[in-house]
Each structure stands twice: as structure tokens, then as C-alpha cells.
Amino acid sequence: MPNLPVQGMALFPFLLLKEKKFRQNKQLMNHELIHFRQQIELLIIPFYILYFLNYLINLIRYHNHMKAYRNIVFEKEAYENDSNLSYLSERSFAGWTTYLRRIT
Ligand SMILES: [Zn+2]
Numbered sequence: 001m002p003n004l005p006v007q008g009m010a011l012f013p014f015l016l017l018k019e020k021k022f023r024q025n026k027q028l029m030n031h032e033l034i035h036f037r038q039q040i041e042l043l044i045i046p047f048y049i050l051y052f053l054n055y056l057i058n059l060i061r062y063h064n065h066m067k068a069y070r071n072i073v074f075e076k077e078a079y080e081n082d083s084n085l086s087y088l089s090e091r092s093f094a095g096w097t098t099y100l101r102r103i104t
Pocket of ligand 1: 031035074075078
């Protein structure tokens with residue numbers, strides 16, 4: 001999907017990639033799989049609501065898109081752990097909640 005504004009996007013059960021070759025990128029794939037896990041835990045729709053609300057709160061707080069995006073709890077969990085390819089097998093249920101404490 002060349003028009004995709006990001007490298008990858010997890011829209012359970014679909015994984016959109018900007019370029020096919022990104023499928024070989026283990027870290028990117030792991031990042032998106034972490035989002036899949038978060039989405040399943042929150043029964044999909046609530047995930048998007050929380051994701052968007054968290055983004056809006058961050059945007060008000062930081063006045064900066066990139067900073068608002070990177071500080072979404074779901075992105076924090078994904079970015080901090082996507083280089084650990086065994087993260088998903090070690091992760092506890094709702095692992096993203098540990099990042100809630102670090103919001104403030
Ligand atoms: Zn992400």
C-alpha cells in the first residue's frame with residue numbers, strides 16, 4: 001500500500017504494510033503484532049477509542065503530533081519492546097497497562 005502514511009498499521013485482523021518488503025522486517029512485524037495483541041485484549045473497538053483519546057490528550061499536552069503519537073500507551077509498549085522478538089511470548093496479559101503509570 002504505497003499511499004500508507006506509515007510503514008505499517010495493524011487493523012485487526014489486517015496488517016497493512018507500506019511496502020511488501022517490510023514483511024521481512026522482524027522488528028516492524030513484531031511492533032504490529034504487539035498492537036494485534038493489544039487489540040484482541042480490548043476486544044478491538046475499545047482499543048481504537050482509547051488509542052484515539054490517549055492521542056488527543058497527548059496532543060493537548062504536547063502540542064506536537066509526533067510526541068503525542070509516541071506517548072500513546074500502546075505505542076510506548078510497542079516501541080519499547082519491538083526489538084525483543086520473544087516479547088509477546090513473555091508478556092503478561094494487558095502488558096500495556098504498565099505504561100499507564102508513566103503517562104504523567
Ligand atoms: Zn505502533
